[in-house]
Amino acid sequence: MRAITQNTYGGPDVLRTADLPMPVPAADEVLLRVAATAVNPADWKVRAGSVRRLGAPPFTLGLDVAGTVVEIGSAVTGFAAGDEVFALMLSRRGAYAEYVTVPAANLAVVPAGLDLRQAAALPAAALTAWQAPTELRAGQRVLIHAAAGGVGHLAVQIAKLRGAYVIGTARAGNHDFLRELGADELIDYRAVDFTTAVRDVDVVLDLIGGDYGTRSLAVLRPDGRYIDAQGSDAEDDPRYRRFYVTPSGADLAEIGALAAAGRLRVRIERVMSLADVAEAHTLSESGRVRGKIVLIPWTD
Incomplete structure (x- = not known):
């Protein structure tokens, strides 16, 4: 074969x-x-x-x-x-x-x-979106980085199905697409630093990693959860959780x-x-x- x-x-x-x-x-x-x-x-x-x-x-x-x-x-x-x-x-x-x-x-x-x-x-994408945000509850605010990507666009929908208020980072050209999927708030990461545009997030699903970790902690509530699916610089924070799909x-x-x-x-x-x-x-x-x-x- x-x-x-x-x-x-x-x-x-x-x-x-x-x-x-x-x-x-x-x-x-x-x-x-x-x-x-x-x-x-x-x-x-x-x-x-x-x-x-x-x-x-x-x-x-x-x-x-x-x-x-x-x-x-x-x-x-x-x-x-x-x-x-x-x-x-x-x-x-x-x-x-x-x-x-x-x-x-x-x-x-x-x-x-x-x-x-x-x-x-x-x-791979849907199981990640399904399994990663286990802490998410109805009414909570979730921030999804790379919201238009393979995992991200499914995570937006799954978070909405679980009753969350969904904020996504994505290029402006993807915003209409993500609104159709249910996103409540969108940030064009090329034009705006998301750390200045959003506050009091309950859960961050980070599908980018790197320095998005520490930056995401700045918008996360003290009792929130940061879920890292890529590997980031935030692993020393008690709100950090590294995710691997099963x-x-x-x-x-x-x-x-x-x-x-x-x-x-x-x-x-x-x-x-x-x-x-x-x-x-x-x-x-x-x-x-x-x-x-x-x-x-x-x-x-």
């Missing part, structure tokens, strides 16, 4: 197509024929070597997957060949491939009304139901072939993607 691999850390040009053996599911896994995957910032950070959670190359990137069950492991129940499913993967053999194996516990059935490309755009088929089932019902919208910026994965990474790294880039397997 074909898959995208890399033999060294580096820029998008290190990504290449290779023929790899067909994976075999373990007892608790299923084998999927990949219909779609997606690009996440974590992908290009791992590719470049700035995040080394997969160990040394070679490996195959791809956190998000949607596809069709081909084979189930001997201990798997609840899934059968032919089921359309989606999942978050944390593996050295990721979803930039024609076939992948996935732990059954990570899987959810794609509900009617949600297509496989939409499903592939959801797992695969969960149960959470994805709830997310999928909301999306199928039209209560959660995932924005797909572009659909591209895995043959063009280097271009997709370059586009994602530009920081100007609204929503997600979806990748589909080779068509030739």
